[in-house]
Amino acid sequence: MNKLLEQDYFLRDDVVQIARDLIGKKLVTEFSGQITGGYITETEAYAGKGDQACHAHLGKFTKRTKVMYEAGGIAYVYLCYGIHHLFNIITNQKDHADAVLIRAIEPTDGVDLMLERRNMEKIKKNIAAGPGNVSKALGITKTQNAQSVTADELKIVDTGKTAHIITSTRIGIGYAGEDVNLPWRFYDKDSKFVSKR
């Protein structure tokens, strides 16, 4: 089974459920015919206006966050620490500003190109572990911000693969008050290609 996820999949209203369900799906990028991709092994859910960890908390609307308020099924890419591009998928209907952060993948397609992008000799478990590394390995930059994740350069594919999913708290959101404790991080227990901590 090899099924391209359509926009309907991302328009559903439970971002936590979507984040969990994306574990084991395949994320694929294609630039100038060059394909790279792999199984999603780690995600986090960010639940719009009510979530203190979310950039759209309390409806915050800026030049950067405006893309979050679009209807689900598009990418939200932003620069963190001036160095790392973090890749999110917007979910839910327009104006909800929910998002799923992709934190790690297990490479399957275009491994040589990913090695080149990461300046690595051979494949290691951290080749695409951690959100900054995912974007670097897949060649994702701010150019992909607001772009569809159901066509052209960005696609998510359901291959029928199942995963043993572990739930934990989100990473790097110390500013989020009590919401740091929400169990909104998911990862595949059986994969080595996840970020640590």
Add this chain to the structure above:
DNA sequence: TCGACGATGACCT
């Protein structure tokens, strides 16, 4: 305009 800082990662001891 200006200054502070971040949903990180690599390299150091």
Add this chain to the structure above:
DNA sequence: GGTCATCGTCGAA
């Protein structure tokens, strides 16, 4: 465990 690179964004002035 600690340091630091590096710059766009945002809120204050």
